[in-house]
């Protein structure tokens with residue numbers, strides 16, 4: 244099978260990884276049979292978001308404000324973000340009910356955390372206990388027993404622990420081999436280009452290569468590679484190690500929450516067949532047509548949303564501008580803040596190491 248590449252044949256040297264994601268999403272949305280993007284809903288949500296933006300509800304500062312995220316923007320924060328985003332995937336439970344026995348949770352600093360936040364809590368708890376989880380010499384020899392202990396829960400079990408061990412060992416080995424033990428060296432090598440950094444991540448760290456084949460074309464999503472760069476940018480508030488002159492090239496991060504919230508707001512409609520699978524809590528296969536269409540259409544719908552939102556903001560008395568990261572963080576946080584409401588909208592469940 245000859246797989247044509249989505250590479251920008253006109254100028255391969257400038258075709259950035261995020262533009263490959265953008266082209267993939269446009270291609271998928273243009274030929275999607277199971278997912279429809281509702282353009283009128285895009286306009287409606289853009290107006291709502293413009294209002295939220297003007298009320299300062301959509302700023303990258305939200306990243307640092309969360310109690311579990313690093314407060315000091317330094318090399319250790321970069322290493323923290325890199326470790327988190329190496330295992331930042333698949334936190335969902337088969338049964339959605341938070342009271343269900345297997346909805347894993349862990350207690351940290353007198354609060355119960357689940358999902359992504361439980362991952363952050365576990366890493367912070369390990370560091371509090373003196374486990375050198377940010378040190379490549381420790382990561383390269385980490386084993387399943389260490390990981391079971393580090394990610395131990397108060398209730399239920401965090402899924403895919405063996406895969407998290409494998410990722411941590413892999414990144415530890417590569418940090419030692421290529422970056423003198425710290426991801427900060429990879430960041431400084433990128434010379435303030437988000438696209439150069441994403442390229443280095445994809446070249447050197449195989450566990451970040453989130454790609455697939457759709458209708459005989461190679462498509463890319465790069466969710467964890469892009470969110471890694473976005474988290475560094477947000478943590479440093481676009482300064483110092485977080486300075487990226489091309490940060491606006493990033494797309495949103497195609498996880499399982501963004502498609503859910505877009506469907507909740509009516510930006511996407513699913514075919515009867517796909518909706519049935521979602522309602523029946525079916526498991527989806529990473530790289531299947533259904534899954535690629537859900538992720539690709541979510542990215543493309545958000546591209547349209549960012550464009551429409553910026554059209555509104557740029558025509559205001561005091562013109563303004565947002566990027567895909569700010570939209571993504573807002574939508575993802577919206578899910579967390581309105582969980583009761585959004586839970587009625589099912590999300591696609593995939594077990595994979597990419598999101």
Ligand SMILES: Nc1nc2c(c(CN[C@H]3C=C[C@H](O)[C@@H]3O)cn2[C@@H]2O[C@H](COP(=O)(O)O)[C@@H](O)[C@H]2O)c(=O)[nH]1
Pocket residue numbers: 305306309331332333334335357358359360495496497498499500501571572573575576598
């Ligand atoms: N697209 C997108 N996906 C994100 C995040 C985050 C972390 N967000 C914090 C950082 C900055 C923001 O302001 C947020 O405070 C985690 N995830 C993904 O979600 C899934 C976990 O979901 P649940 O099971 O509900 O915890 C899993 O795939 C994880 O990789 C994000 O921001 N965007």
